[in-house]
Amino acid sequence: MIEELIEELAAEDDEAIEELSAIADTDPGRLTPHLADLLDRDVLWPPTLYRAAEVDVVRRVIERIDGGTTLYDLDRLFAILAHTAHPLAVSALRRWTTQPPAGAEELHVSAVKYAEKAGWTVGPDGSRRDLCGGIAYQWVMRETPRRVDSPTCPWCASPLWAAADLDSAEPAVGAALAHTGWSGRLVIETCHFCSCYTTLYSQVTAAGTTTWWPGNTRPSYLGSTEAEDPPTLAPILGPARTNPYQASAWRRGGSTLGGMPDWIQDAEPADCPGCHQPMDYVGLVGGADLDDYGEGAYYLHLHQPCGFAAVSYQQS
Known part of the structure; x- marks a missing residue:
């Protein structure tokens, strides 16, 4: 064959x-x-x-x-x-x-x-x-109640979206994040709308705190925007993937913690704004898993030594 x-x-x-x-x-x-x-x-x-x-x-x-x-x-x-x-x-x-x-x-x-x-x-x-791990798990979407006091995006005033909430004390999560050196709780929060236009960075701690990085630079082409509700879904750990290459940015069920990213366009690993070294890849949340008509994918990155997380986005 x-x-x-x-x-x-x-x-x-x-x-x-x-x-x-x-x-x-x-x-x-x-x-x-x-x-x-x-x-x-x-x-x-x-x-x-x-x-x-x-x-x-x-x-x-x-x-x-x-x-x-x-x-x-x-x-x-x-x-x-x-x-x-x-x-x-x-x-x-x-x-x-x-x-x-x-x-x-x-x-x-x-x-x-x-x-x-x-x-x-x-x-x-x-x-x-x-930069990527050798172990991967499917991310399954779960309905999450919206926080009344949720912080908002400084650019568009949309409530920020928790794209990941992880704890390395959970053995599977610890294995998927082992290559990053992260220990503790990891919350990656972003603007689901503005991250579609530029990589957005946040400062994170092992206690699970996450803060919008003031160095994020709003692109001039973003223009005026109105607040939008973020997805009502967030990923939780699902079954193990059989190898690191099975994430999919295209199909439902393709969202994955760990492993290798499925880039829609050219591969674009994020660089840490603190030290300018490449950040470690955490996982992918596919648009097809967030919405019946969703497309594109959010890519999550982390640099433990500097305490930065990042979310980038690609679509066809």
Whole structure:
């Protein structure tokens, strides 16, 4: 079956791309024996197909980059390496940060930024730091009574929405948040309306307090707005996902705590406003789970050392 899909993928069959991507999301190891063939056929997209690449394939990708290639292929080869997250890939991306390969200066982002799009980064000390967790749980929506004294958005006066209320003392939550280093209660509150236009930051503590960050900058294109009621639903922990790749920004039931984000547009991890390092990814709340006609997705981020949380949004 996979061999047939690869033949169709090489011919740019869209359905084959979707089916192979689904395999990469549910059981990426099934593709491992076929990745050398994909590379031979110059199938370089989507890069998630290479998640379970072994050392020989990773080494070939690095050699191809070091040997010089087109700008088009360089972009895709960087992405492939990032999604393998292999130790050789970490070493190569670290090296290219200071000694970029030919053509890299023409790309829009540095080599390390490709790693961030795949859920990890190279820290200031040169070591790999995971931005996403390896454990994920479905988020199930629950009706929540609206607080009478709920704080309001300074920009549009809408009551703020608690996009997440978590406690790491709960074993499943602690496992999903382990990569963040967070210990205690975590409440991420945002404006459900204004966060659709810009990333909104809040300052959070392990006691569960959350405060609008005064450094949030209102975009000029937001214009005048009227207060809107936030969603009456909030996520609670559901069953475990079978792997970290099963969040969905498109389908009902796709909201997920932990794991990897399902970006609707380009991957856009949030940067901490305190130290400018990439923030850790917490989870995704899909619009399809909030409303019968909902679309888009809210992406939740956290940087424990600086005490910042963030909510960003994407839609098609």
